[in-house]
Amino acid sequence: MxxxxxxxxxxxxxxxxxxxxxxxxxxxxxxxxEPPRALQEGEDYFATDAHTRVFNMKGQLEQELISPRLDHYPDQQISALSTPHIVLYREDGTVTTTDSNKGTLPDDRSKALLTGDVRVNDRSTTGIETRVLTEKLTLYPDTKFAETDLPVTILSDNVRYDAVGMKASFEEQTLNLLSNVQGKHENEK
Known part of the structure; x- marks a missing residue:
């Protein structure tokens, strides 16, 4: 035993x-x-045909983000966007749209950095449409403010302005061109 x-x-x-x-x-x-650094900095999720909406306190649609692909990177706390389309709605009913080839959006959604063939279309209550063209733009959706330090072209009715750098408030409908401003006005025929 x-x-x-x-x-x-x-x-x-x-x-x-x-x-x-x-x-x-x-x-x-x-x-x-530890896993390799490349894996630590990799995406933790992605979405195809992403469409997000933000509503104000009154329940009215305030912002929309549409992107064919959204990749989220947790270490950097950002989302990478492919061909993003951003729509900002103002209380007076007017709409500002922004399109670009690429973009990044931080997790707090405080600003969107848009790059590559950036196009902004803004239609005022008077019906005048203003288009802004540049290669890089920082858009602050909550305050409806945008800025760039790169060359920019502004087209509105029969007017064209070229400048380097711009600050724009879509809510207040103001646009400040920072330097090297040149303008051209064509009379209607």
Whole structure:
């Protein structure tokens, strides 16, 4: 009887480390390593045909974001957007749309950085449409404000302005051109 207990004890001593190895997945000589940096900075989710809406406190539609693909990167706390289309609605019923080739949007949605063939269309209550063309634009959707320090072209009715740098408030319908401003007006025929 005593020898059976000793055999059982010896078997437990021999099998114990093996069972622990299988149970924990690591050998005593191994150590866990962090995943490669590229995996840590990778996307944690993506969405195709993304369409988000933001409503104000009165329940009225205030913003829309449409993008064929949205990739979220948790380490950077941003979403990368492909060909984003952003619509800003004002209380007076007018609409401003912004399109670009690419964009990034932080998790707090405070600003959108739009790059590549950026086009802004703004229609005032008088019916006059203003288009802004540039290669990079920072858009603050909550305040309906936009700015760039790159060359910009503004087209409105029969007027064209070219400048370097711009600050625009779509809510107040103001546009400030920062430097090298040139304008051209064509009379209607």
């Amino acid at each position: 005593l020898s059976a207990r000793i055999r059982l004890f010896i078997a437990a001593l021999l099998l114990g480390p093996i069972l622990l190895y299988w149970g924990l997945g690591i050998a005593p000589s191994e150590h866990r390593t």
